[in-house]
Amino acid sequence: MDFADSGGLDQDGVERVDGEIARFEQAAAANRELVLRLYWAERLRDGPPLSVVERSACLAGLVKADLRRRFDLGEAPAVWEYLEEIPQLREADARMLSLVYEEFCLREEHGDAPDVESFCDRYPAWKDSLISQLGYHRILSKAAGLVPPKPKFPEVGERFEEFSLLALIGKGGYSRVYLSSDRSLGGKRVVLKISGDRGQEAETQGALDHPHIVPVNSVVYQPDRGLRGLSMPYRPGLPLDDVIRRVRRLEPRPSSARTLWDALVEGIEGGDAVLDEEFAAALRAGPTSDGWRGFPLRGTFAQGAAWIALVVARALAYAHDRRTYHRDVKPGNVLLTIQHGPQLLDFNLAQSPHAPREAQSAIQGGTLPYMAPEQIEAFLNPERWGSVGASADIYSLGLMLRELLTGQALDVPDSKLPPARALRELLDRRLVLPADVRGHDARTPHALEAIVRKCLRHDPADRYASGKDLAEDLERFLQRRPMVHNANPSRSERVRDWGVRNRRVLAANAFYLLVLALLSPLVIRQVTAMLQPEAKRRPEFHNAVQMVDSGRYPEAIALLTNLVEEDPAAPLYRFYLGFAHSEIDSRPQTAAEIYYSDAMKQPGAEAELLDWAKGNEQLAKHLRRLGQHFLNETTSNKNRGTEAGEAAFQRAMELSVHAFSTAVTLDPSSRETIYGLATTEEFKKNYDVAHGLLTKMLEKAQPSTDPAHANDPTRWRLQRSRVAVMLAKSLAGSPDSKSMEQSASWADKALGDLDVCQSSTPTFLKPLYYGLRTEVVLTLGEFHLRDGAADLLAADCSDAKAAMDAWFLLTRSNGDEIPKDVEDRYRRRLRILQDAAESGPRRVRTSAGRE
Numbered sequence: 043m044d045f046a047d048s049g050g051l052d053q054d055g056v057e058r059v060d061g062e063i064a065r066f067e068q069a070a071a072a073n074r075e076l077v078l079r080l081y082w083a084e085r086l087r088d089g090p091p092l093s094v095v096e097r098s099a100c101l102a103g104l105v106k107a108d109l110r111r112r113f114d115l116g117e118a119p120a121v122w123e124y125l126e127e128i129p130q131l132r133e134a135d136a137r138m139l140s141l142v143y144e145e146f147c148l149r150e151e152h153g154d155a156p157d158v159e160s161f162c163d164r165y166p167a168w169k170d171s172l173i174s175q176l177g178y179h180r181i182l183s184k185a186a187g188l189v190p191p192k193p194k195f196p197e198v199g200e201r202f203e204e205f206s207l208l209a210l211i212g213k214g215g216y217s218r219v220y221l222s223s224d225r226s227l228g229g230k231r232v233v234l235k236i237s238g239d240r241g242q243e244a245e246t247q248g249a250l251d252h253p254h255i256v257p258v259n260s261v262v263y264q265p266d267r268g269l270r271g272l273s274m275p276y277r278p279g280l281p282l283d284d285v286i287r288r289v290r291r292l293e294p295r296p297s298s299a300r301t302l303w304d305a306l307v308e309g310i311e312g313g314d315a316v317l318d319e320e321f322a323a324a325l326r327a328g329p330t331s332d333g334w335r336g337f338p339l340r341g342t343f344a345q346g347a348a349w350i351a352l353v354v355a356r357a358l359a360y361a362h363d364r365r366t367y368h369r370d371v372k373p374g375n376v377l378l379t380i381q382h383g384p385q386l387l388d389f390n391l392a393q394s395p396h397a398p399r400e401a402q403s404a405i406q407g408g409t410l411p412y413m414a415p416e417q418i419e420a421f422l423n424p425e426r427w428g429s430v431g432a433s434a435d436i437y438s439l440g441l442m443l444r445e446l447l448t449g450q451a452l453d454v455p456d457s458k459l460p461p462a463r464a465l466r467e468l469l470d471r472r473l474v475l476p477a478d479v480r481g482h483d484a485r486t487p488h489a490l491e492a493i494v495r496k497c498l499r500h501d502p503a504d505r506y507a508s509g510k511d512l513a514e515d516l517e518r519f520l521q522r523r524p525m526v527h528n529a530n531p532s533r534s535e536r537v538r539d540w541g542v543r544n545r546r547v548l549a550a551n552a553f554y555l556l557v558l559a560l561l562s563p564l565v566i567r568q569v570t571a572m573l574q575p576e577a578k579r580r581p582e583f584h585n586a587v588q589m590v591d592s593g594r595y596p597e598a599i600a601l602l603t604n605l606v607e608e609d610p611a612a613p614l615y616r617f618y619l620g621f622a623h624s625e626i627d628s629r630p631q632t633a634a635e636i637y638y639s640d641a642m643k644q645p646g647a648e649a650e651l652l653d654w655a656k657g658n659e660q661l662a663k664h665l666r667r668l669g670q671h672f673l674n675e676t677t678s679n680k681n682r683g684t685e686a687g688e689a690a691f692q693r694a695m696e697l698s699v700h701a702f703s704t705a706v707t708l709d710p711s712s713r714e715t716i717y718g719l720a721t722t723e724e725f726k727k728n729y730d731v732a733h734g735l736l737t738k739m740l741e742k743a744q745p746s747t748d749p750a751h752a753n754d755p756t757r758w759r760l761q762r763s764r765v766a767v768m769l770a771k772s773l774a775g776s777p778d779s780k781s782m783e784q785s786a787s788w789a790d791k792a793l794g795d796l797d798v799c800q801s802s803t804p805t806f807l808k809p810l811y812y813g814l815r816t817e818v819v820l821t822l823g824e825f826h827l828r829d830g831a832a833d834l835l836a837a838d839c840s841d842a843k844a845a846m847d848a849w850f851l852l853t854r855s856n857g858d859e860i861p862k863d864v865e866d867r868y869r870r871r872l873r874i875l876q877d878a879a880e881s882g883p884r885r886v887r888t889s890a891g892r893e
């Protein structure tokens with residue numbers, strides 16, 4: 043059984059349900075006429091009892107198995123038919139989406155690809171979620187190379203309004219790109235991109251006018267076929283993903299920028315691109331046209347790659363200035379053209395203020411391997427789409443540059459995983475910075491790796507603010523000048539760049555330099571040393587680091603304070619001052635906080651810190667302890683009601699997340715660090731991120747022989763249950779049906795975790811356990827009340843009552859207080875449910891309009 047269906051079940055439950063499904067499949071294999079409705083009724087009557095959660099998981103699993111079986115038999119059943127025949131299926135509300143989605147996939151697999159809109163209309167209660175799920179479907183299909191459903195496209199040779207379709211030159215998931223002749227322009231050769239008439243591509247791309255964005259000439263429609271054609275100038279070339287593959291075939295470790303051009307030429311000559319004499323001549327002439335201006339043909343491969351990224355960054359800068367965000371930047375959407383250089387394509391998913399209102403939220407998507415963390419999160423929580431802006435494009439461009447430099451795209455999760463799980467797994471992977479460019483090829487300059495790193499920061503606020511800033515640093519990298527928004531962590535590279543920039547000065551003064559060098563090698567060393575302003579060259583700093591590492595904090599502070607006075611811009615001194623202060627200082631607005639946040643404000647701070655980490659195994663530990671220190675600050679903050687208190691809370695929280703996540707980057711296997719990060723994410727109300735982190739820890743958890751850690755997995759599981767129920771509650775506030783469904787599924791998961799902990803929770807954690815159980819069961823009860831599930835509601839009431847009594851009793855017997863208003867509030871919630879259960883729950887309308 044898959045993850046989506048296992049929500050709320052413990053391992054035993056999963057096994058029981060799997061066993062039930064296997065038995066059904068056997069019975070169905072022996073009897074093709076088997077009717078699920080009858081089988082289920084018999085199973086309930088004669089089989090061993092199932093828990094509430096198991097029962098709904100089991101029924102959903104059987105329906106799924108039956109759907110598959112009947113499709114194989116040539117039937118085409120629909121989920122709504124099952125709903126009518128087996129009303130209990132409604133109890134499996136949280137699993138309905140997965141079932142309906144299964145039906146969609148089966149129809150598609152059996153050659154009956156339904157029209158998404160009318161298919162979703164058949165399931166009004168789940169329509170919103172379904173549309174979004176089919177969004178995942180499209181993305182996952184793309185990522186897995188599957189062929190998604192397509193409209194019926196015209197054939198080559200046909201006419202499409204005033205265009206004659208001459209040849210097919212590109213295929214996407216939802217479109218076909220044809221070389222065409224435009225009769226209204228005297229047969230001029232153009233490109234016509236035909237797709238289903240959805241989204242805002244025409245308006246968005248049409249409003250942009252940039253030399254590296256393919257312009258739109260005109261748009262034509264065929265409403266009866268639901269098709270739209272976008273006419274664009276023909277710019278023959280090769281998509282960058284193809285070029286990247288060819289580069290590595292030509293040279294596994296490319297050294298020259300020329301290889302990029304050679305790969306393009308090879309691809310065009312070996313392909314079936316239609317080239318008239320003008321293009322053929324341009325191909326022979328090499329990268330000399332305007333579109334290739336600045337391409338470092340004689341430069342290194344890294345410079346060539348940086349130049350392509352620079353051109354795309356400039357195109358994005360232009361779009362970002364107009365509040366247009368591409369949202370699908372990837373090598374496949376950059377066309378390396380013969381005459382116009384790199385061209386950014388495919389604004390099919392872009393978000394733009396130029397599109398008409400109704401089209402603005404039409405298509406939300408992206409391509410899995412290239413999506414920024416916030417874009418992945420938006421699929422899990424649609425409210426986050428608003429945060430998918432310029433920084434998400436920067437992230438994707440960072441991944442594209444990384445792929446150019448390494449020849450490898452990032453892996454995506456197994457395409458067989460259910461979409462939500464695949465997205466969550468991908469999100470987890472994004473916590474570890476994938477900026478390991480020099481690990482693939484140590485010839486890549488440090489500066490360029492630092493640029494990739496900054497693009498790929500997890501927090502959008504830590505990335506380049508816009509395409510403009512990124513372009514500025516890339517340009518400076520190519521000119522061997524110091525970057526403005528980032529720093530090159532390599533001293534020797536900086537010295538070399540300085541030398542190259544000042545070659546003339548050096549040449550003019552070669553004689554004097556030679557004399558100086560002969561006189562004293564020391565002088566040369568001094569000159570070189572003057573070019574390296576950072577802490578690494580100071581013996582005092584190395585001493586101070588040793589002091590911090592060995593716990594001599596006051597001595598370290600004295601030494602580091604002097605160093606900061608001498609060089610206030612050097613971030614490493616401040617980081618270490620932060621570490622040392624955090625160990626001895628516990629005042630609310632601590633020196634640690636001031637030093638750490640000041641350190642981060644220095645340009646290039648992060649790159650220096652990461653560079654310094656290479657020889658310093660202790661650094662991850664210091665960062666973790668500092669993260670913990672900030673976390674303690676937030677938990678002990680007594681002034682949260684006030685404005686200043688709240689600001690202090692937020693500040694410490696941000697610093698904590700930053701310190702923990704940098705520590706995770708340096709040491710991804712430290713459970714203590716991941717746990718700290720999960721706690722801060724929970725504080726920040728990023729419950730789904732916290733849930734992902736805790737899941738990761740639980741997956742890796744080993745039984746510990748150390749009694750101090752024996753209860754760790756139970757504590758983590760309880761915490762995971764808490765964040766799941768918090769998420770359920772936060773989503774329950776939202777009126778749309780998709781959020782409600784997600785909410786119920788999170789509450790189910792929370793309950794599943796509690797079920798697992800039932801027997802393993804040690805006495806001292808029991809009050810926490812029962813407190814959580816009370817909350818979870820009441821929350822579930824509220825769903826069941828809403829959905830009119832009377833028997834479930836009655837079970838919830840008795841579970842909640844037992845848990846609540848145990849909670850209050852155990853807490854008091856431990857000598858702790860439960861405030862009166864808290865107790866009253868819980869009792870009130872329970873009473874409402876009990877009253878409803880006794881009088882038979884009213885059938886209340888859900889937000890989705892279900893009865």
Ligand SMILES: Nc1ncnc2c1ncn2[C@@H]1O[C@H](COP(=O)(O)OP(=O)(O)OP(=O)(O)O)[C@@H](O)[C@H]1O
Binds near residue numbers: 213218279374
């Ligand atoms: N103006 C053009 N000139 C030459 N070739 C083009 C042009 N536009 C597109 N192409 C070719 O068509 C391919 C697909 O184009 P594009 O990425 O816009 O569509 P798609 O992948 O079908 O998009 P979608 O993701 O919207 O379905 C390109 O990779 C390129 O090879």
